[in-house]
Amino acid sequence: MEKIINDVCNIVIDNSYKNFMPSVYEFNNKDIEDLSKININEIYDEVLIISDENVYNHQIDNFINNIKAKIVYEYIVLAGEDSKSLSVYEEIIKYCIKINLSRKSLIIALGGGVVGDLAGFVASTYMRGIDVCQIPTSLLSQVDSSVGGKTGINIGNFKNIIGTFYQPKFTYVNIDALKTLPNKEFISGMAEVIKYSIIYDYDFLDYLINNSDNILNKDNETLHYVVRKCIEIKADIVSKDEKESGLRKILNFGHTFGHGVEKLCKISHGEAVSIGMNMAFKLSLEKGYIDKSYYDKYIKVCEKFNLPLKFNISLYEDEITEEIKVNINKEILEIMKNDKKNSFGKINLILPIGFGKVKIINDIDEDKILNIIKGVNNA
Numbered sequence: 001m002e003k004i005i006n007d008v009c010n011i012v013i014d015n016s017y018k019n020f021m022p023s024v025y026e027f028n029n030k031d032i033e034d035l036s037k038i039n040i041n042e043i044y045d046e047v048l049i050i051s052d053e054n055v056y057n058h059q060i061d062n063f064i065n066n067i068k069a070k071i072v073y074e075y076i077v078l079a080g081e082d083s084k085s086l087s088v089y090e091e092i093i094k095y096c097i098k099i100n101l102s103r104k105s106l107i108i109a110l111g112g113g114v115v116g117d118l119a120g121f122v123a124s125t126y127m128r129g130i131d132v133c134q135i136p137t138s139l140l141s142q143v144d145s146s147v148g149g150k151t152g153i154n155i156g157n158f159k160n161i162i163g164t165f166y167q168p169k170f171t172y173v174n175i176d177a178l179k180t181l182p183n184k185e186f187i188s189g190m191a192e193v194i195k196y197s198i199i200y201d202y203d204f205l206d207y208l209i210n211n212s213d214n215i216l217n218k219d220n221e222t223l224h225y226v227v228r229k230c231i232e233i234k235a236d237i238v239s240k241d242e243k244e245s246g247l248r249k250i251l252n253f254g255h256t257f258g259h260g261v262e263k264l265c266k267i268s269h270g271e272a273v274s275i276g277m278n279m280a281f282k283l284s285l286e287k288g289y290i291d292k293s294y295y296d297k298y299i300k301v302c303e304k305f306n307l308p309l310k311f312n313i314s315l316y317e318d319e320i321t322e323e324i325k326v327n328i329n330k331e332i333l334e335i336m337k338n339d340k341k342n343s344f345g346k347i348n349l350i351l352p353i354g355f356g357k358v359k360i361i362n363d364i365d366e367d368k369i370l371n372i373i374k375g376v377n378n379a
Contacts, residue, residue: 004231006239009147010170013228015220017066017135020172024133027170040069044131046105047072048096050119052079055111055137058180063110063135073099077118081269084118084153086162092122106131106169112138112185113145113269117160120151124166134171139178139189140270143196143230146171148238148248157263157335165243173231175224188270190215190305191254193230195277198298199250200233202356205301212304249341250358253350254280256339257373260332261311274307279372280351283364286372289353310378329373333366 001019004011012023021040025032028043040047047069051060056076064072075095077083101107109119109132116134123132136146152163178186190208197205207225208215214222234251241248258276262269281298284290302309313328341348346362347369353359 002228004228004235006235008149008167008239008242009235010168011147011173011231011235012170013173013175013224013231015174015176015224017063017172017174020063020066020135021068023170023172038068040067040106044104044106046099046101047108048099048101048105049074049108049110050077050092050115050122051075051110052077052083052112052115054079055115059137059177060110077115079114081114081154081159084114084160086153086155089118089122089153092118093126096122096126101126101130103127103130106133108133108135109146109168110135110137112136112141116141116146117150117152117163120149120166120168121153121163124151124164129166131169132166134168136171136173137177138181139186139227140192141189142173142175142178142227143189144192144234144251146173147231147234148251149242157260158338159259159263167242173227175220175227178223179218185268186218187305187307188268191270191274191277191307193226194298194301194305194307195251195253195273196230196233197301198277198352198356199253199350199358200237200356201229204229205297205356209297209301209304212301216305244341249348249360250350252341253277253352253358256336256341256347256349257332259339260335263335264328264331265311265313267308267311271308272311274302275309275311275376278302278309279376280349282375283349283368283372284351284353286368287351287364289351289359294352294355310376312378325374325377329370329377332373333370336369337366 002013010027021038075092107119107123109116120132123130134146136142149165149167151166152160155161211222237248254273254277257279258272261275262272281295285295336347348360348362350358351361
C-alpha cells in the first residue's frame with residue numbers, strides 16, 4: 001500500500017480493498033484500537049454506493065466484503081455517458097432523501113469516470129455537500145478523473161457543463177481491479193496515461209514505449225508504476241492549481257479537440273482524447289512549435305497501444321456525403337467554441353511546444369483549426 005497526500009489530495013494505492021476501512025478511519029482522524037471492531041457506522045450514519053451495471057457485476061461484492069457496516073445502500077446506473085444527465089442526477093437525489101442520507105452520511109463512487117463524476121456531483125450538492133470517497137475501477141479513472149475533485153454532468157453536446165470542484169475525503173485505487181476490465185476499455189485508458197508523458201514527463205513516454213508489452217499483459221509491477229506515476233503528476237498539478245485557474249488547464253491536453261469527436265462519433269473518452277492529442281500535435285507541427293521526430297514518437301506510442309489517430313463518422317448509417325463530412329467538421333468546431341475552458345470568445349488549446357512541455361494558446365485562427373479537424377476525418 002502507498003499513499004500520496006498533499007494539501008489538496010488524499011490517495012491510497014493498493015492491490016486489494018482490504019485497507020479501505022483503515023483508510024476511512026485514518027482520513028477521519030479516528031484511531032483504530034481493535035481491527036476486529038472496526039465499523040464504518042462509527043463514523044457515518046448511512047453509506048450509499050453509487051456504481052454502474054458493469055462494475056456491479058465484477059467488483060461490488062468484492063468491495064462490500066471489505067466494508068463492515070450495518071447497512072450499505074446501493075444505487076446502480078446504466079453504464080455510459082448517458083448516465084451523466086440531469087434526470088439521473090435528480091433520481092439519485094430523490095433516492096438519497098428516501099433512505100434519509102444526512103450530512104453525516106457517506107457516498108462511495110465505485111466505478112469509472114462516469115460514476116465518479118456523477119457521484120461526486122451528487123455528494124457535492126446534496127445538503128450542500130457530504131463526504132464522498134472515490135473508488136476508481138477503470139484505468140482512465142484511476143490515473144485521471146478520480147483525482148483532483150472535478151465533478152460534473154452533461155447537457156446535450158456539452159460535456160461536464162454543470163459541475164463542481166469538490167475534493168473527495170480520499171481516493172482509494174485498487175490496481176487489481178484493472179484485471180476485470182475489457183481490453184478495449186483498458187486500452188482507452190492508456191490515452192490519459194500517454195497524456196501525462198506529453199504534458200509533464202518526457203522520460204515517461206520512453207517508459208511506456210519500452211514497457212508496452214508488460215502494460216498490455218497487465219503485469220502487476222508495471223501497472224503499479226504506471227498508475228502511481230500518473231497520480232503523482234496529477235496530484236502535484238492539482239496541489240498547485242486546484243480550481244484550474246492556470247497550470248491545471250494543461251491536463252485538458254487533447255480534450256478540447258476530443259470532446260466533439262467523442263460526442264458525435266459515439267466513441268470512448270480515451271479514444272477521443274487520443275484523436276484530440278493527434279490534432280494538437282498536427283497543429284503544433286504546422287505552427288513550428290515541435291519537430292517531426294516528436295510527432296512521429298507520438299504516433300509510435302499510439303500504435304503500440306492500438307489507439308486511434310483518426311475518426312470515422314459512425315453514427316450515420318447512410319452513405320457519408322461530402323456535405324455531411326463538412327457539417328460534422330463544423331459541428332466539432334462549434335463544440336470546441338463552446339468549451340467551458342474558453343474565455344473572451346477565444347478557443348483555448350493546449351499544444352505541445354517541446355519534449356514533455358505544453359502551452360495554452362488562444363490565438364489560432366478558426367479556419368486553421370477546421371483544417372486540422374478535416375485532416376483526421378477518415379470518413
